[in-house]
Amino acid sequence: MGDISLGISCPSCGGALKADEGAKSVSCNYCNALIWLEGDEGVHTIMFANMVDRTKALNLTHEWFRRGLKARDLKKAGVITEIFPLYLPFWRLNARAAGWVCGYRERQKYDSQGRPAGVEREYMERMVFRDFDWTYLACDPGDIGVKRLRNLYGQVIPANVNEVPTFEVTTSKTDALNMGIQNVHQMAVQSANVQHITFQKIHVIPRQFMLVYYPVWIVRYKYQERVYFATIDGVLGKVVAGRAPGDPLYQSLIMTGGSVGGGLAAAAGVYLALTGISEELGILAIVGGVVLLIASYLFFRHGSEVVEGDIEAKYKGFSIKKAGEISSAVGGLRI
Amino acid sequence: MKVVHIKCPKCQNPFYSKATDTVFLCEHCGAMHVREPELKILDYEFWDFAQAYQGERYYMPFWRLYTTVTIHHMQVAGGALVKLANLLAGGGSSGNIFIYVPAIELSPEEFKYWSNLLTFTPPRANVALKVDKTVPRLPVKIGEAEAFKLADFLVLTYEAEKPGVLQDIRYDLRVNTAKLIYVPVFYYQNRYYPGV
Numbered sequence: 001m002g003d004i005s006l007g008i009s010c011p012s013c014g015g016a017l018k019a020d021e022g023a024k025s026v027s028c029n030y031c032n033a034l035i036w037l038e039g040d041e042g043v044h045t046i047m048f049a050n051m052v053d054r055t056k057a058l059n060l061t062h063e064w065f066r067r068g069l070k071a072r073d074l075k076k077a078g079v080i081t082e083i084f085p086l087y088l089p090f091w092r093l094n095a096r097a098a099g100w101v102c103g104y105r106e107r108q109k110y111d112s113q114g115r116p117a118g119v120e121r122e123y124m125e126r127m128v129f130r131d132f133d134w135t136y137l138a139c140d141p142g143d144i145g146v147k148r149l150r151n152l153y154g155q156v157i158p159a160n161v162n163e164v165p166t167f168e169v170t171t172s173k174t175d176a177l178n179m180g181i182q183n184v185h186q187m188a189v190q191s192a193n194v195q196h197i198t199f200q201k202i203h204v205i206p207r208q209f210m211l212v213y214y215p216v217w218i219v220r221y222k223y224q225e226r227v228y229f230a231t232i233d234g235v236l237g238k239v240v241a242g243r244a245p246g247d248p249l250y251q252s253l254i255m256t257g258g259s260v261g262g263g264l265a266a267a268a269g270v271y272l273a274l275t276g277i278s279e280e281l282g283i284l285a286i287v288g289g290v291v292l293l294i295a296s297y298l299f300f301r302h303g304s305e306v307v308e309g310d311i312e313a314k315y316k317g318f319s320i321k322k323a324g325e326i327s328s329a330v331g332g333l334r335i
Numbered sequence: 336m337k338v339v340h341i342k343c344p345k346c347q348n349p350f351y352s353k354a355t356d357t358v359f360l361c362e363h364c365g366a367m368h369v370r371e372p373e374l375k376i377l378d379y380e381f382w383d384f385a386q387a388y389q390g391e392r393y394y395m396p397f398w399r400l401y402t403t404v405t406i407h408h409m410q411v412a413g414g415a416l417v418k419l420a421n422l423l424a425g426g427g428s429s430g431n432i433f434i435y436v437p438a439i440e441l442s443p444e445e446f447k448y449w450s451n452l453l454t455f456t457p458p459r460a461n462v463a464l465k466v467d468k469t470v471p472r473l474p475v476k477i478g479e480a481e482a483f484k485l486a487d488f489l490v491l492t493y494e495a496e497k498p499g500v501l502q503d504i505r506y507d508l509r510v511n512t513a514k515l516i517y518v519p520v521f522y523y524q525n526r527y528y529p530g531v
Contacts, residue, residue: 008338010338010340011340012349017338024357024371025341025355025356025370026355027352027353027354032351032353033349033350033351034341034350034352034355034359035340036338036339037337037338038337038338038339098484098485099488100488100491100492100495102500102501102503103502104412104502123502124500125500125502127492127495127496129443129446129447198410198503199501199502199503199504201487201488203487203488205477205481
């Protein structure tokens with residue numbers, strides 16, 4: 001966050017003025033005159049040093065090929081066609097949220113024999129008073145699997161945006177700030193964890209709003225004539241996103257295992273429920289079995305491609321939330 | 336970009352300083368002003384150091400907001416409706432209170448500590464007739480508009496932190512006057528301590 005030369009002179013002594021970008025007042029280094037900067041206030045911009053070189057980026061990609069449920073021969077058959085560093089601009093808002101969220105949550109009550117005995121309300125008043133960080137990609141680089149920053153720290157270097165390969169910022173400062181404030185408000189309300197909200201009032205006070213130029217390496221590679229990619233974090237030195245071919249063997253194994261496991265769990269659930277050993281446990285086992293079955297099917301159906309990062313994976317679409325919806329529909333259970 | 340040598344809007348005295356701040360105190364006529372969101376002369380006062388303590392001496396800025404709070408409706412689960420009313424003069428549903436909002440960047444814990452300390456147990460401080468210019472002022476980071484929001488949050492906090500579980504409240508908070516108060520503090524082992 002070093003000073004930048006503003007290209008303007010002190011109106012008092014004529015000396016060159018330097019200031020942090022986005023600063024409104026500055027003291028002249030020569031005569032100590034306090035100067036007010038009016039008009040185009042700019043955007044506070046920082047840039048992190050790229051700590052990964054080409055060799056390290058290649059090594060990281062090959063290590064990544066071996067991890068997870070990717071095609072087993074990817075390390076041998078994957079051919080890297082392109083590898084280059086890039087700086088991605090991100091908007092970053094650090095804001096303090098101050099407010100209260102009030103309401104209640106409902107819990108199922110049970111009698112001494114474990115039978116449902118109505119719903120109990122637990123009243124809640126939760127204070128939110130903490131800082132939140134929101135980041136979002138400020139450009140449109142296409143499909144690289146990164147939309148927000150996972151890391152906010154690194155070695156800061158002078159932000160010479162014109163001297164590094166980067167993308168043009170496509171969202172305005174005002175729009176980004178408004179979007180950031182809305183998101184922080186939403187995060188603050190969610191952090192209170194109140195199920196049924198009866199009252200909420202949260203003030204969002206921006207503390208720092210800046211543009212962060214973050215280094216990444218983009219790796220494109222081919223596998224069986226199809227093109228995939230990996231995105232490497234240039235500060236942390238790890239692959240943060242990518243698309244890779246899946247493996248039919250893993251797909252089949254998971255489908256088989258999921259079917260067997262799901263079927264057994266569901267059967268056990270039916271047995272428990274019908275014999276009266278534990279109706280609750282029975283329903284839980286049936287729901288668990290169905291969830292396992294659906295999840296394994298989705299992986300089988302869409303697992304020909306493994307994705308990581310901010311990419312919507314079809315087999316990941318079956319979330320805990322959806323499982324909760326199914327369970328509610330089946331047995332009135334809350335997950 | 337337009338560059339302006341900052342001058343006092345009252346006496347036109349030009350400012351020279353190595354330290355930057357968002358409020359500007361004229362050493363010639365004593366007027367303090369802000370330039371954002373608009374040029375405005377501020378009401379302010381400095382308090383005297385009243386006790387000796389270890390550490391460096393500073394003036395810490397607070398917004399002292401003289402407010403009127405009116406509660407229209409309140410719903411509390413599991414408690415009596417006694418809360419904010421206790422704070423208000425006369426114990427009714429409307430009254431006036433001074434709320435102190437720290438004007439510097441503080442951690443949430445420190446923010447609550449200082450605002451509670453000065454709002455609920457305001458010290459018997461003497462207004463400094465002559466400001467000690469050797470004591471640095473901590474720069475103001477929280478503007479007046481932000482202070483109003485934080486005061487609103489503090490009012491809710493006073494209410495919610497009393498017995499019972501707040502479920503709903505409708506109220507008005509009107510800020511009648513705002514004054515920047517420079518409270519003497521000591522900085523010792525990474526903490527500020529009141530010097531009054």
